[in-house]
Amino acid sequence: xxxxxxxxxxxxxxxxxxxxxxxxxxxxxxxxxxxxxxxxxxxxxxxxxxxxxxxxxxxxxxxxxxxxxxxxxxxxxxxxxxxxxxxxxxxxxxxxxxxxxxxxxxxxxxxxxxxxxxxxxxxxxxxxxxxxxxxxxxxxxxxxxxxxxxxxxxxxxxxxxxxxxxxxxxxxxxxxxxxxxxxxxxxxxxxxxxxxxxxxxxxxxxxxxxxxxxxxxxxxxxxxxxxxxxxxxxxxxxxxxxxxxxxxxxxxxxxxxxxxxxxxxxxxxxxxxxxxxxxxxxxxxxxxxxxxxxxxxxxxxxxxxxxxxxxxxxxxxxxxxxxxxxx
Amino acid sequence: xxxxxxxxxxxxxxxxxxxxxxxxxxxxxxxxxxxxxxxxxxxxxxxxxxxxxxxxxxxxxxxxxxxxxxxxxxxxxxxxxxxxxxxxxxxxxxxxxxxxxxxxxxxxxxxxxxxxxxxxxxxxxxxxxxxxxxxxxxxxxxxxxxxxxxxxxxxxxxxxxxxxxxxxxxxxxxxxxxxxxxxxxxxxxxxxxxxxxxxxxxxxxxxxxxxxxxxxxxxxxxxxxxxxxxxxxxxxxxxxxxxxxxxxxxxxxxxxxxxxxxxxxxxxxxxxxxxxxxxxxxxxxxxxxxxxxxxxxxxxxxxxxxxxxxxxxxxxxxxxxxxxxxx
Numbered sequence: 001x002x003x004x005x006x007x008x009x010x011x012x013x014x015x016x017x018x019x020x021x022x023x024x025x026x027x028x029x030x031x032x033x034x035x036x037x038x039x040x041x042x043x044x045x046x047x048x049x050x051x052x053x054x055x056x057x058x059x060x061x062x063x064x065x066x067x068x069x070x071x072x073x074x075x076x077x078x079x080x081x082x083x084x085x086x087x088x089x090x091x092x093x094x095x096x097x098x099x100x101x102x103x104x105x106x107x108x109x110x111x112x113x114x115x116x117x118x119x120x121x122x123x124x125x126x127x128x129x130x131x132x133x134x135x136x137x138x139x140x141x142x143x144x145x146x147x148x149x150x151x152x153x154x155x156x157x158x159x160x161x162x163x164x165x166x167x168x169x170x171x172x173x174x175x176x177x178x179x180x181x182x183x184x185x186x187x188x189x190x191x192x193x194x195x196x197x198x199x200x201x202x203x204x205x206x207x208x209x210x211x212x213x214x215x216x217x218x219x220x221x222x223x224x225x226x227x228x229x230x231x232x233x234x235x236x237x238x239x240x241x242x243x244x245x246x247x248x249x250x251x252x253x254x255x256x257x258x259x260x261x262x263x264x265x266x267x268x269x270x271x272x273x274x275x276x277x278x279x280x281x282x283x284x285x286x287x288x289x290x291x292x293x294x295x296x297x298x299x300x301x302x303x304x305x306x307x308x309x310x311x312x313x314x315x316x317x318x319x320x321x322x323x324x325x326x327x
Numbered sequence: 328x329x330x331x332x333x334x335x336x337x338x339x340x341x342x343x344x345x346x347x348x349x350x351x352x353x354x355x356x357x358x359x360x361x362x363x364x365x366x367x368x369x370x371x372x373x374x375x376x377x378x379x380x381x382x383x384x385x386x387x388x389x390x391x392x393x394x395x396x397x398x399x400x401x402x403x404x405x406x407x408x409x410x411x412x413x414x415x416x417x418x419x420x421x422x423x424x425x426x427x428x429x430x431x432x433x434x435x436x437x438x439x440x441x442x443x444x445x446x447x448x449x450x451x452x453x454x455x456x457x458x459x460x461x462x463x464x465x466x467x468x469x470x471x472x473x474x475x476x477x478x479x480x481x482x483x484x485x486x487x488x489x490x491x492x493x494x495x496x497x498x499x500x501x502x503x504x505x506x507x508x509x510x511x512x513x514x515x516x517x518x519x520x521x522x523x524x525x526x527x528x529x530x531x532x533x534x535x536x537x538x539x540x541x542x543x544x545x546x547x548x549x550x551x552x553x554x555x556x557x558x559x560x561x562x563x564x565x566x567x568x569x570x571x572x573x574x575x576x577x578x579x580x581x582x583x584x585x586x587x588x589x590x591x592x593x594x595x596x597x598x599x600x601x602x603x604x605x606x607x608x609x610x611x612x613x614x615x616x617x618x619x620x621x622x623x624x625x626x627x628x629x630x631x632x633x634x635x636x637x638x639x640x641x642x643x644x645x646x647x648x649x650x651x652x653x654x
Contacts, residue, residue: 010581013505015515016580017372018602020347026372045344118445129639178340179644188342243366254345274601275337275345310454312431313345317506 003039004273006323007283012309013318020279020323022255024270024287025195029203031171031191034266037325044271045178047186048076049252051134052260053169053197054184057161058137059214061144069229070221072133074250076233079108079128086228087127087273090136094143099101101126102152103135103182110231131182133228138184154185163187169197169212179252191269194258198267200259201248210311220259222248235281238300239288247293255280261293278320286322328367331600334610339636344645347606349582351597351614351653353524356530358498360519361593367376367519371598372505374513375403376579378461378495379545379587380524381511384488385468386541392467392608397548398555399415399460401577405558406435406455413555415453417463421470428453429479430462437558438597458509460555465511481512490514495538496524508580518596521585528575528587546587549575562608565627566615574620582607588620605647609634613649 004021011017023038033040046053055073059065065073068086077083091097105124108114117124122129126132138158147157154163163185167174170193180186189197204215222229226240229250236249248260255272257280268287272279277317285305288294294301302308309318321327331348338344350365358367360367373380382400386392392400395413404410418424432451435441444451445593451460465478465485474484481490481504490512494501497520507513516524531542549556553567556577563576575587582599595614599606612632617619629635636645648654 012372012513013503015370015372015503015505017505019600021601043342045339045342102640104641106639115445118442176340176342178342178344179638179642181638181644183638183640183642186339272601273346274348274599274603276601276603279601291500311506311508311510312433313429313510314431315506315510318507 005038005325006307007270007272007326008279008323009289010309011319011321017318020272020274020276020283022270022279022283023165023191024283025192027192027195027267029199029206029265031196031199033195036192040190042174042191042271043188044256045186045188045254046193046194046258047180047252047254047256048131049183049250049256049258049269050194050197051075051250052167052201052222052248053166054134054162055137055218056160056169056211057142059066059217060210061141063140063144067221068225068228069137070218071225073137074218074222075133075229076130076251077133077228078110078234079113079124079130080110080231081113082097082227083114083133083231084127087132087136091139094140096139098125098127100139101129101132101135102150103129103131105129108163109131129182134184135182147257152183152185159185169200170194171196191271195267195269198258198260198269199265200267202262202267203265205262206265219248219262222250235284235304238303239285239294242295242298242300243288243293249284249288251277251280255282257284259284259288261291264291264293266291267316282320283326290326332365332652333651334597334653335606336647336648337636338648339408339645345602347599347603347610347650348430349355349597349599349606349610351517351595351610352519354519354522354594355528355531356526356592358523358526360522363519363613367517369518369598370502370515371518371583372515372581373521373585374507374579374581374583375458375587376577376583376596377493377521378402378577379528379549380493381461381489382464382545383492383496383538383541384485385464386544387472387537388468390467390471394548395552395555396464397545398552400464401435401455401460401545401549402460402556403578404460404555405437405561406440406451406457407437407558408440409456409554410460410558411440414459414463414487418466421467423466425452425454425475428456428459428462429456429477430456432456456509462509479510479512486512496527497521498523506550512638518598522594525587526592527584529589529594530592532589533592546575546589547631549577562611562631565630566612566621569622569625569627570615570620574615578604578607584608584611584612586615588618590620591620593618610651610653613653617653
């Protein structure tokens, strides 16, 4: 990771206290690199940033799916009521139940639901998992394919279809995979491969194949349902809202971020080398401002870009700023 | 931060997913650099890692203080019952109240107390602040000095005394200060200056000045009350326990860690450039193992060094390992 460049800075008073180094690539709809920072050949895991790729086989299956279901299939959601209700309804529609999920459970990020569980002395269920929408989509596809229940196994028909779509969209043979936090395989790619896939999503609306229509539907679903993709206060939700439904963005664990710019037919992928979310959020905001799709003066932007660091008495003690490479 | 070296690696499956670069210095009791990684001249904020320095003027004042109070003055505590009771008692002893603190409040990390507050619909108070022990110590010294109530102002007699002690222990004139999360000034130093101060703490028991006796008392208080310095499950607490009271260690925000090794008369200071705690914990464990004071086979060590990364179903998906520079 020696070619990493400075993507974000953390200041306290007049001293730079911390730094986030990393890599970023912008590709056009033809899969060509338009601009790159750091090492565009970095082999990395997209983690949840590639959920729209993982959802392609589902949409291409021809199953009838609402736009909300498509957005949820691409989501890393907060586990708020709106997410829980929609995933529950989807499982009901499939004639399946929470126990059919294979994502495991964790406490929801949504404060109201989190506190409700604590007050009630309840444990979270698998529907609370931020990936439960993606997993409901996996179950829907698995049922359609008449495949077995262990849909997160790497050799399950669902994951074989995901791998094929992933390799076609990135234009690369995936060299390896890891097991994600939600137990699904997560296929590795170069950062350029991930940006190339996002460029293909960004230009899909210009083409008319089965994949193109599926990709364009997923982009529209994400961009027009920002709260379903993440939740109140989250970077994906707040920045997509600030861009007025014109751009889809998605974060992934370990500081990955992607953006799909349909009007510009550009895809962006970035990875902060240290895996820190604050660095990835600042960097994607900087790249979106630079691309002319995000207004730096929008009130939501200051939560992620040139962001004040507050102490326990609400005093500004420092700033998170874009790094020299993006300033 | 271009001279940073690899202090910790994050793996998923067979691919290194993230990296933590940084700097580390080991000094002896004479203030000489014994070994260094990265840039020993890095100017940085020690944050909470220097609480034992900030406590020196308190101890040197001659006020009667229990060993528990000394440990709490150096603590970034979890806000568990034991911490809250001791800080409350200390304020009572001073004839002061929670409202005299200037640290602000945040939710406690201790799960039992955190959930109790949520269930009761209560907000945390300033005693819950992880720095409330340090602030109780500041109040005790301020009272002793007959100084005013705004003890976190940089020109208050308490902070002037802290700055003097800080500059004497680091052997440097501090070039600047920032405001910490708890509103106290945090003085900058080179990383070597911080390691030099820790070397002075480590060798204090060999000398017999007022400062030396104060420093040795603080080291003993930290090393023999690990749970007061942080809390159950925390790296400071668990690793100090694993070292059997022979070594004092302390973390600071933005991935600073220091260690005081009295038998070896060595001080260690490290800073992970990106500010990520998991990297600093892995790196300090690696340096303590390397120094022969921490048994790599101790069950507590695997929580911070060569640590499995588990997913939501409890499956090991990766590892946090020491970086090439420390392996």
